Amino acid sequence: MAHTAPARTGPRTTHHPTIPLRANLLLPALAGIVYGLWTSGIARHAGPITGWNVLLGVISALAFAAAAHGIHTIAPRLPRELRAATWAAFAGIAFGFVYSLTDAGIVKTVGLSLVITAGVFAVVFYRYYTTED
Structure with missing residues (x-):
């Protein structure tokens, strides 16, 4: 015959994870x-x-x-659209700065940065759109 587990007798402790911080x-x-x-x-x-x-x-x-x-x-x-745009702008600016150090032309640098920005926006927006409550 099945029995229930005994109840906890001591005080209940809560564990606050510090890993996210x-x-x-x-x-x-x-x-x-x-x-x-x-x-x-x-x-x-x-x-x-x-x-x-x-x-x-x-x-x-x-x-x-x-x-x-x-x-x-x-x-x-932030709302998901602005959050995705923020991460996309961050990625585009970071990539553009590093790519500009290679002595590439300004048009090529801006063009590739915009491509990176658009790609990051699409991926991050999709992630936030599909996982939002």
């Missing part, structure tokens, strides 16, 4: 480090490492991480 800070920081290394590497043009390359990489990493963290913080309060 850590991820909210850790992911933009790691992405900023990668972006800064990528930026400084492209700006070197296969030459020696200089202080200006390092400074460009550090400033790019800080700006990227701060912008990504800001978007992570603000985006949940």
